[in-house]
Amino acid sequence: MDPLTARQLIEDFIHDCAHCIDDDRLEEWPSYFVEDCRYTIIDRESFAADLPVGIMTCDSRGMLEDRVRALREANIYEPHCYRHLISGIRVRDVDGDVYRVQSSYAVIRTMQEGDISVFSSGKFLDEIVVRDDSLQFRQRIVVCDSNRIDTLIVIPL
Amino acid sequence: MDPLTARQLIEDFIHDCAHCIDDDRLEEWPSYFVEDCRYTIIDRESFAADLPVGIMTCDSRGMLEDRVRALREANIYEPHCYRHLISGIRVRDVDGDVYRVQSSYAVIRTMQEGDISVFSSGKFLDEIVVRDDSLQFRQRIVVCDSNRIDTLIVIPL
Amino acid sequence: MDPLTARQLIEDFIHDCAHCIDDDRLEEWPSYFVEDCRYTIIDRESFAADLPVGIMTCDSRGMLEDRVRALREANIYEPHCYRHLISGIRVRDVDGDVYRVQSSYAVIRTMQEGDISVFSSGKFLDEIVVRDDSLQFRQRIVVCDSNRIDTLIVIPL
Numbered sequence: 001m002d003p004l005t006a007r008q009l010i011e012d013f014i015h016d017c018a019h020c021i022d023d024d025r026l027e028e029w030p031s032y033f034v035e036d037c038r039y040t041i042i043d044r045e046s047f048a049a050d051l052p053v054g055i056m057t058c059d060s061r062g063m064l065e066d067r068v069r070a071l072r073e074a075n076i077y078e079p080h081c082y083r084h085l086i087s088g089i090r091v092r093d094v095d096g097d098v099y100r101v102q103s104s105y106a107v108i109r110t111m112q113e114g115d116i117s118v119f120s121s122g123k124f125l126d127e128i129v130v131r132d133d134s135l136q137f138r139q140r141i142v143v144c145d146s147n148r149i150d151t152l153i154v155i156p157l
Numbered sequence: 158m159d160p161l162t163a164r165q166l167i168e169d170f171i172h173d174c175a176h177c178i179d180d181d182r183l184e185e186w187p188s189y190f191v192e193d194c195r196y197t198i199i200d201r202e203s204f205a206a207d208l209p210v211g212i213m214t215c216d217s218r219g220m221l222e223d224r225v226r227a228l229r230e231a232n233i234y235e236p237h238c239y240r241h242l243i244s245g246i247r248v249r250d251v252d253g254d255v256y257r258v259q260s261s262y263a264v265i266r267t268m269q270e271g272d273i274s275v276f277s278s279g280k281f282l283d284e285i286v287v288r289d290d291s292l293q294f295r296q297r298i299v300v301c302d303s304n305r306i307d308t309l310i311v312i313p314l
Numbered sequence: 315m316d317p318l319t320a321r322q323l324i325e326d327f328i329h330d331c332a333h334c335i336d337d338d339r340l341e342e343w344p345s346y347f348v349e350d351c352r353y354t355i356i357d358r359e360s361f362a363a364d365l366p367v368g369i370m371t372c373d374s375r376g377m378l379e380d381r382v383r384a385l386r387e388a389n390i391y392e393p394h395c396y397r398h399l400i401s402g403i404r405v406r407d408v409d410g411d412v413y414r415v416q417s418s419y420a421v422i423r424t425m426q427e428g429d430i431s432v433f434s435s436g437k438f439l440d441e442i443v444v445r446d447d448s449l450q451f452r453q454r455i456v457v458c459d460s461n462r463i464d465t466l467i468v469i470p471l
Contacts (some may be wrong), residue, residue, distance in 0.1 A: 007322075008164075014243035020279070022261060044395065081201065081302050083278040085263055087245040087399040089331035104336060106399055106422050108263050108278040110417045114305030116275045119430040121397040123336070145395050148428030165321075172402035179418060179437070238358065238459050241434040242401040242420055265420050265435040271462030273432045 001130065010101055011089050013022075014134040018084035021156060026071065028065035034129060034136045037061055041142045041157060044122070045151060046082060054141075055149050056149060064156075071155065082119070082155050083108040098138060105142075113155055117130075120157060121145045140155045158287065160248075167258055167285055168246050170292040175241035175262075178313060183228065187221035189295045191286060192246045194218055200306060201279070211298075212306050221313075228312065238274065239312050240265040255295060259284045263297075264314060277314060278288060278302045305307060315445065324401050324415055324442060327449040330417075332398035340385065343470060348443060348450045351375055355456045355471060357463060358436070368455075369463050371436075374440060378470075385469065393438035396433070396469050397422040412452060415440045421471060434471060435459045450464075 001009075015136035017032045033039065058064050085106045095099040102125055109119035125137040142157045158166075181185045190196065199211035250257040252314045259282055266276035284296040294305050299314045317325075331346045347353065356368035372378050399420045407414040416439055423433035441453040456471045 016249055020246055083261055083263060085242050085261060085399050088332055090329055102333065104397055104399060106397060110276055110278060110302035114303050116278060116303060118275060118422055119434060121424060121430060125464065127290055139222065145397055145424035146428050146430055169404065172404055174401055189437055212352055242399050242418060247371065265432055265458035267435060271460050273435060273460055275432065
């Protein structure tokens, strides 16, 4: 695939995944991943120290689906929504049809009562399988800048 | 128009409109809209419930111009400026020369005294008329994530 | 160079410079500038008033290298990291191989203790020398929206 086309498909894919979460279409979210995927949230220091244990890891699309179901059934103390801002999407490496991509994110959280704050910032390290114009994450590592992350990150980052 | 060209023109147009506000060239802002336009600010819940009443609606370019004039003459309690961050600009639909576009935004507000905060986050739902390389909003709906919005949103979002 | 190629090279370059800071590869940062460069941080009001004195100015790549060395040796009271979000990268002018580019930024600061806040927002006014696929800043003016800026801005913006 020519690099310009791949670049645009990847940018669109990453943004669409964020819109899917922000628009509260969470049931669609697992479809952005291959069956045999890995989704990890880890803090910056643990990632730098190559610690294998993230704050949260899902090892299959089924686990992502479970996560969404649990979220829909959960009694969240106070309703809130997320807004992703994604910047600096950069393809770092291509291996066959797998693209390694780095990007920066910030998630703005708005509580129903109206409080607005930056909930999390960090970077996405993605491995994206690109086949024709169909894209899916094989791996997404969310490296949070903060070491103090809510153990209950309800909505996915 | 070929999709790549349209995509870039639309991205540039949306960013230029934000720069126009952030650079305090507000008198230029109405020129980003067609004469017979609609500009609405509405909260997420009202929008989801399909409530027709936004927090603020302008139904013509003249109303946008009035708004800017009022702002210039107003005694604002404390001067402040805005900074738009726009992410995930995605063309969702094309109908003739009208493009339906979704994007995410955050507006950072800096008060003259120095306080910096996220003033608003949400999404833009735009209808943009693209004729050659001249673009204008036919409609811009600003869907704020927060239900509590200053009734006096002085500077446009 | 054709405009599309230049545009993409410039976007990538600006984002890579931000990733270099956010990934704490500060020793690489001066290499984004030509030898005889200018890097200035200035507040919005002083910039508008055309005041020649910024909060901080470096007049050569050597000064940028000194800055990074000083930072590495400094005892910072509380460790923190930055996350750049860059939006609205727009080429405003081309003069030979020098591109004048405007963009908006926000820098999210995360303290080791976990506090997350918007540290600074503003715009970059860049002059970028583009030779084949090698790009470097000839000038970067960081215009901060806030007039109250830490005199000790440790990590570069």
